[in-house]
Amino acid sequence: MARPLHVMIDLDALRHNYRLACACAPLSQTLAVVKANAYGHGALACAQALADVAPAFAVASIEEAMVLREGGITQPIVLLEGFFDASELEVISREGLWTAVHSHWQVEALCARHLDPPVPVWVKLDSGMHRLGFEEQGIDAVWQRLQAHSGVGELHLMTHFATADMLDSAYFKRQLASVMAVRERLDAPVCLANSPATLVWPEAHGQWNRPGIMLYGADPLEGNNDMSRRLRPVMTLQSEIIAVREVASGERIGYGGRFVTSRPSRIGVVACGYGDGYDRHAVDGTPVLVDGLRAKVAGKVSMDMMTVDLTDLPQADIGSTVTLWGNGPNGTTLDVNEVAVYCDTISYTLLTGILPRVPRRYYDGHHDPQ
Ligand SMILES: Cc1ncc(COP(=O)(O)O)c(C=O)c1O
Incomplete structure (x- = not known):
């Protein structure tokens, strides 16, 4: 008789929650954030359970991405923190990964190579989180430089919200205004929304959304919302x-x-x-x-x-x-x-x-x- 402690993962609930995220934003594509071993649920098992519905996945590192690739996941996988060293770029290109770019050294590294196939890039704006990303003032030059380079594929603009889970957040609106101004200037496709923004901020829905925690059935709004009340624990x-x-x-x-x-x-x-x-x-x-x-x-x-x-x-x-x-x-x-x-x-x-x-x-x- 084994020690009785175990974790049970309900993959049907995971798919239900993913479908709910899609229903919240019918005009967006919804990628599934499976970083940190799918928030502890097992990245490969979760990605496999979503493989026939999710058009892309997101992780924090190339190592996490390779777990999915080696397990047979063929969709694009976004590296949310980008690459940590220029030596990762060949693998990123070869494995069909998409990378965030948040720092000037990463732009230099990309533009020093002619990657084939070209690598799709999500250019990260620091709209107020003050963690990763380019300032609003400098981002146009970064965008144009990357756009002109043959080793860089399709560009998206991304940002991350600090307070999307606060339903009356003035700070969220300030961040949204910042990213919308840049989006307009660059005429850029965007990926902005985490789980709370997917659930309650339709104005933040973009070409892509990237919910994480809601897929696993933990409500970031703690019952304050009709959609989030329908989440099922995984x-x-x-x-x-x-x-x-x-x-x-x-x-x-x-x-x-x-x-x-x-x-x-x-x-x-x-x-x-x-x-x-x-x-x-x-x-x-x-x-x-x-x-x-x-x-x-x-x-x-x-x-x-x-x-x-x-x-x-x-x-x-x-x-x-x-x-x-x-x-x-x-x-x-x-x-x-x-x-x-x-x-x-x-x-x-x-x-x-x-x-x-x-x-x-x-x-x-x-x-x-x-
Ligand atoms: C850059 C980025 N995007 C999306 C997510 C997903 O956020 P959530 O789990 O709140 O949906 C995270 C989570 O930490 C993140 O860091």
């Missing part, structure tokens, strides 16, 4: 109760004795810890589902285990199913966003944080995760 992190302790009132549970029982208590031990990627910042009270019913973390998360208060769940026992997030038994769910709040983080870090020792099982929505 990842379920599931384990079991492996021991139950009866503990008197006033006893301390786990490292540092952080949780102190206020009544005679039943404490369940769950096979899941920070050595699996579960966030050690989870406070007492962080929700879990035990056989589909809510229970609370009680005590600090340790490397391989965590403790939950089962006092109000007398039927829970060794072998009870524990859902850390995702789909529980009998149609129950625990939103990863809710867990993230208790860990003072966001769904992105919880999903990408699950470590390789946790086995991933893929299914297509017809299988009851129980």
Whole structure:
């Protein structure tokens, strides 16, 4: 009998969420962002599940792109951070990758070669994120230089929004105005929208959109939007109760004795810890589902285990199913966003944080995760 902790990935939910992203922006092409191992879901498996519907994918590096190529993905793959060294350019050309360009050294490197086939380039504007990209003033010269070079294929303009998830964001509108001004000057096709912009900012939809987190069913707008409420969780992190302790009132549970029982208590031990990627910042009270019913973390998360208060769940026992997030038994769910709040983080870090020792099982929505 194996350790009961595992991750289940619902590929049918992934396809449903992808179709929802397309429905939000029917005039755009929607590429699927599968960087960081598809936000922890397994990049190749996710790309394969979307291969017959997604016209392109996006990753953070050539290494991530090659995982897809070696697994048989033939669509264009966009390198969102571009290349890190000029020596990558031949591979980019040969493998049919598209590259972001955000710095002058990258322009020089591209223009020093005559790549065949030419490499499509997404020129990145810094419209206010102040992370990667060219300033609004200097970008026309970059565009024209690249446009004139035979080793460069079709050009797109891209930018990234800092606050698209804030529904009344003046800063978002400032960034949008900046990129729209450049788009008009250059008459450029654009790719601007991440998940929240795909969901709620139609004015930011371009020739391409590039949603990530929404594909995995974590709502970047936390239920504030009709479309995003229809997202389905893709990842379920599931384990079991492996021991139950009866503990008197006033006893301390786990490292540092952080949780102190206020009544005679039943404490369940769950096979899941920070050595699996579960966030050690989870406070007492962080929700879990035990056989589909809510229970609370009680005590600090340790490397391989965590403790939950089962006092109000007398039927829970060794072998009870524990859902850390995702789909529980009998149609129950625990939103990863809710867990993230208790860990003072966001769904992105919880999903990408699950470590390789946790086995991933893929299914297509017809299988009851129980
Ligand atoms: C450049 C870029 N585009 C798109 C995305 C996808 O964003 P989201 O997961 O919020 O949809 C990211 C995510 O970090 C990104 O860095």
